[in-house]
Amino acid sequence: MAQSSIMPGFRPAISFTIVYLSLVVLIPLSTLVFQSFQLSWDDYVHIITNKRVLSSFRVSFSTALIAALVASFFGFIVAWVLVRYSFFGKRFFHALIDFPFALPTAVAGIVLATIFQPSGFLGRLLIDSFGVQVAFKPLGIVMALIFISIPFVVRTVEPVLLEFESSMEEAASSLGATRLQVFGKIIFPNVFPALLTGFALAFARGVGEYGSVIFIAGNLPYVSEIVPLLIVTKLEQFDIEGATAIALTMLVISFLLLLLINVLQYWVRKRSGQL
Amino acid sequence: MSILLSNISKKFGTFTALDTINLEIPEGELVALLGPSGCGKTTLLRIIAGLERTDQGRVLISGQDRTDHDVSQRGIGFVFQHYALFRHMSVFENVAFGLRVKPRRERPSNAVIDKKVHALLDLVQLDWLHNRYPDQLSGGQRQRIALARALAVEPSVLLLDEPFGALDASVRKDLRQWLRNLHHDLNVTSIFVTHDQEEAMEVASQVVVLNHGHIEQQGSPGDIYDHPANAFVSRFIGHTNIFDLDEHDVDWLQTAGLSTAQPRGKIAHVRPHDIVIEKSTTETDAFVTLKDWQHLGSLIRIELIKNGSASSVYAEMPNDQFRRLHLNKGDKVDLRIRHAHWFH
Numbered sequence: 001m002a003q004s005s006i007m008p009g010f011r012p013a014i015s016f017t018i019v020y021l022s023l024v025v026l027i028p029l030s031t032l033v034f035q036s037f038q039l040s041w042d043d044y045v046h047i048i049t050n051k052r053v054l055s056s057f058r059v060s061f062s063t064a065l066i067a068a069l070v071a072s073f074f075g076f077i078v079a080w081v082l083v084r085y086s087f088f089g090k091r092f093f094h095a096l097i098d099f100p101f102a103l104p105t106a107v108a109g110i111v112l113a114t115i116f117q118p119s120g121f122l123g124r125l126l127i128d129s130f131g132v133q134v135a136f137k138p139l140g141i142v143m144a145l146i147f148i149s150i151p152f153v154v155r156t157v158e159p160v161l162l163e164f165e166s167s168m169e170e171a172a173s174s175l176g177a178t179r180l181q182v183f184g185k186i187i188f189p190n191v192f193p194a195l196l197t198g199f200a201l202a203f204a205r206g207v208g209e210y211g212s213v214i215f216i217a218g219n220l221p222y223v224s225e226i227v228p229l230l231i232v233t234k235l236e237q238f239d240i241e242g243a244t245a246i247a248l249t250m251l252v253i254s255f256l257l258l259l260l261i262n263v264l265q266y267w268v269r270k271r272s273g274q275l
Numbered sequence: 276m277s278i279l280l281s282n283i284s285k286k287f288g289t290f291t292a293l294d295t296i297n298l299e300i301p302e303g304e305l306v307a308l309l310g311p312s313g314c315g316k317t318t319l320l321r322i323i324a325g326l327e328r329t330d331q332g333r334v335l336i337s338g339q340d341r342t343d344h345d346v347s348q349r350g351i352g353f354v355f356q357h358y359a360l361f362r363h364m365s366v367f368e369n370v371a372f373g374l375r376v377k378p379r380r381e382r383p384s385n386a387v388i389d390k391k392v393h394a395l396l397d398l399v400q401l402d403w404l405h406n407r408y409p410d411q412l413s414g415g416q417r418q419r420i421a422l423a424r425a426l427a428v429e430p431s432v433l434l435l436d437e438p439f440g441a442l443d444a445s446v447r448k449d450l451r452q453w454l455r456n457l458h459h460d461l462n463v464t465s466i467f468v469t470h471d472q473e474e475a476m477e478v479a480s481q482v483v484v485l486n487h488g489h490i491e492q493q494g495s496p497g498d499i500y501d502h503p504a505n506a507f508v509s510r511f512i513g514h515t516n517i518f519d520l521d522e523h524d525v526d527w528l529q530t531a532g533l534s535t536a537q538p539r540g541k542i543a544h545v546r547p548h549d550i551v552i553e554k555s556t557t558e559t560d561a562f563v564t565l566k567d568w569q570h571l572g573s574l575i576r577i578e579l580i581k582n583g584s585a586s587s588v589y590a591e592m593p594n595d596q597f598r599r600l601h602l603n604k605g606d607k608v609d610l611r612i613r614h615a616h617w618f619h
Contacts, residue, residue, distance in 0.1 A: 167359035170326050171421075173346045174353040175373035175428055185376070189363045 029251065036248045039241055047245040052221050053230065060227040061253070063138050064206030067145030072199045074146075075153025076191075082154070083161040097155070100148045105211030112144050113215035136218025141226065144212045149202035156198035160191050193268050200261040207254060276337035276431040276464055277302045278323065283332035285318055285488075292318045294488040296332070300481070305458045306466045307479035311511070315488040316468045317436055323466065324434050325349045336432060352425030354435040358417040360409035366420055367405040370395055373428035395423040398457075415446040426461070435467035439474060451478050472512050476500070484508050506618040509544045516550070516588050518543040518615075527581065530562060531612045540617035547576065549614040550590035554600055555607040563588070563608045568597070579608060 036044070047053065082094060100108065116123045116134040126132045134140045164187065172182045210228040217224040227250055234243040283296040292315045300306050308316040321327040323334060325346035334342045341349050361369050368375075370392045374383055383391070396402035399419040409417060418438065425433060438454065439447040455478050458465055469475050475482050476496040484491040484499065484507075492504040503509035510517070518528055520541050528543060531550075552563075566578045566587065575597040579588045590610075602608070 165357075165359060167355045167357065168361060170346070171353065171355060171359040171424075172361070172372065172376075174324060174326070174349075174351060175376065175424070176347045177372070177376040178347065181376045185372075186361060 032244065032247055032251065035240075035244045039245055043241070044245050047242050048249055052225070053246060055222045056225045056227045056230045057249075057253075059138055059141065059223075059225060060207055063141040063145060063226070064203050064209075067142045067149060067206045068199050068203035070142070071146050071149040071153050071202045072195055075150045075198060075202075076157055076195060078150070079154045079157040079161055083158060097151050099151075101151050105148065105209065106215075108147060109144060109212040109215035112140075112147060112212065116140060116143065116216055135216050136220065136224060138217075138224055140216040140218070141213050141224060144216050145206040145209055148209060148212050149205050152201040152205060153195070153198035156201065157191060157194050160194040164190060193265055196261065196265050196268065200258060200265075203261075204254060204258060207250070278432060278464065278466075279333075279335040279338075280319075280323070281333050281335070283319070283322060283334070284330050285315070285322065285327065286330055291488050293322070296488075296490060298483065298490060298493065300464060300466065302337075302464055303462050304464060304481050305455070305479050306464075306481045306483060307475035308466060308468045308483050308485060309472060309475040309511075310470065310485035310491075312470055314485045316470075316485050319485070320434050320436055320466060320468050323432070324351050324353050326353070350428075350431045352428060352430030352433045354418075354421045354425050354433070354438055356437040356440055358409070358421040360417055360421060360424070362409055364408075365405065366396070366401070366407050366409070366412070367392055369409065369420060370424045370427050372424065391427065395427055398426075399423045413446075414442050415450060418442065418450065422457075426463075430463065433463050433465040435465065437469060438467050439469070439471075447474075454478060476512070484511065486511075503544070503616055506542060506544065509616055509618065514547050514589060514591075515616075516545045516547065518545065527562070528612065528615075531610050533612045533615055540619045542618045543615040544618065545612050545615045547589045547591035549612060550588065551611045551613060552577065552579070552590055552592075552600070552602075553609045554602060555609045563610045565602055565604060565606045565608050567604060570594075577602075579610065 039047075078097065082090065082097075113120075113135060115121050116126075118124065118127055118133060118135065120135070123133070123135055126134055132139070134143055168186055168190075169182050172186045177185065208228065210226075210232075213226055214229055217226060217229075219225050219229055227246060231243045231246050231250075234240075234246065278298075278300040280296055280298040283293055283298075284291075285293040296315075296319060308319060310316045318327060322329050325334075325341070325344060325348075329342065332342075333340055336349065336351075346353075361372065364372070371388050374388045374391065377383075393402055393405070396405055399422060401416055401419055401423070404412065404416065404420075409420070412420065422435075422438075439450055442450065451474060454467075467478070476499075479496060481493065482496055482499050483493045486507050492499055492508045494502075499508060500512055503512060509515050520528075520543070533543065533545075552565075562582050564580045564582060566580045568575050568577045571591075573594055574591050575594055577590045577592070577597070579590060580586075581588060588610075
């Protein structure tokens, strides 16, 4: 394979890739798996089926799912606006999109907690006018996750929208399609695989997010306690086994979800002849 | 359906793409909009389609004013230069699209759509590809699918933007003939844009020559070739030799047998096949030397040098006739001009 290849440097490149992936990804993750072997199956089940642990899983995955869905919706609109229209301050908005990437998550967390807490600027407004409390509730977690995951969606959808051939739209219009039909039957199906990728990234980030969530969540057990926080709590109590068991479960679920999304993506691409 | 354009003007910023265009296209014609790049031909096509708005002027399709109709309401079929097939749909769904997006009341049943799409795919001889996706097709196949898709909605006018531009030479030749035959069978008024004068002459029944946003001439291919309205058309269509009376070509033209006593202009355009050459019998008064020749298939193009000047004159004659002359490079040649077009 290496001999017949036109591209030089296959051997050093693949060696480097394997070493890098091993050091950074495979070794730490396998350590986690080996570490968990010290637990018996009964111990493991006992830790995982603990009520507090189960509810933290529910909180983490449901908030991440809702946040990823909302971020996909609004991220798509933001990407659409940035690609399709030219307006004053467009470059500024462009830069603003990446801000959550660059901001230390703890800073984001403190800022969000400050404005959304019941005495905060937005928090008071929401309680007074709608009776909705954001901070110290799962809703607060969703809010923080939307904030940090929107750029993932925008940055994956944007290049696909940019590349989109406008003549396809014109062709659809010339065949009698309404604006809504053009969007639903032509534009959206072409952007959907990218949107799915953005959703997957946003979701994965949301499940693992720690810094921006813990300040606004309030961390009430059974209500707004997320899995990463539970792991940290267990570690602080030197309950290494408990932390490992939860972490491993997290790893497996995340892996399965990403696999599912990839299969879905393969199916979408295949169905639309892109493979 | 007939098309009538009156006083169409269009500007992009300060650039005038079209300047008060008036054009009438009778029903059933196959018209070529021909011109160099940037002459406004594609803009004009897009204005007829409704893909571009006019600054001024009206577009009438079969007598009805469609200027303010959206592209989806004009009843036109448009074939894009790069086909613009829907990548995420099969060939069948691409062709069916125009039928599926019709309002519920007008939408045919699935069985009717199925029958119609297969009939159209048969018409373009590609029914065996109905399950494929556009990315799996060759350029010529995509072009024909794009045409079938445009025909599905039974347009009153078919518009094609550089329909053969992105194809290689042999496919292009076949498709030209095929399009001409198809038009003959369907008889739908069609307009196509091209920058290739050969293509326009070969395919179209009417040619409209555009330049700098103006119509230079409109007529049948024969008309335009034999009676060019101005110097631009004469230069743009076919090959031509240009002689300028102000640049001391007078004597030369008189020697070549062309009367310059009462010229109808300052510049004479002479088609290569209107120049007759013979091997010079008298060495002294020959004033042209044969420099080189090229085979163009059935024709030979002969490059001649005017003695005492560096510029070349081109003549063309049938292959066998050239062979009978027994000419060699460097031979002195007698030359006679049979006909010229005069321009100011």
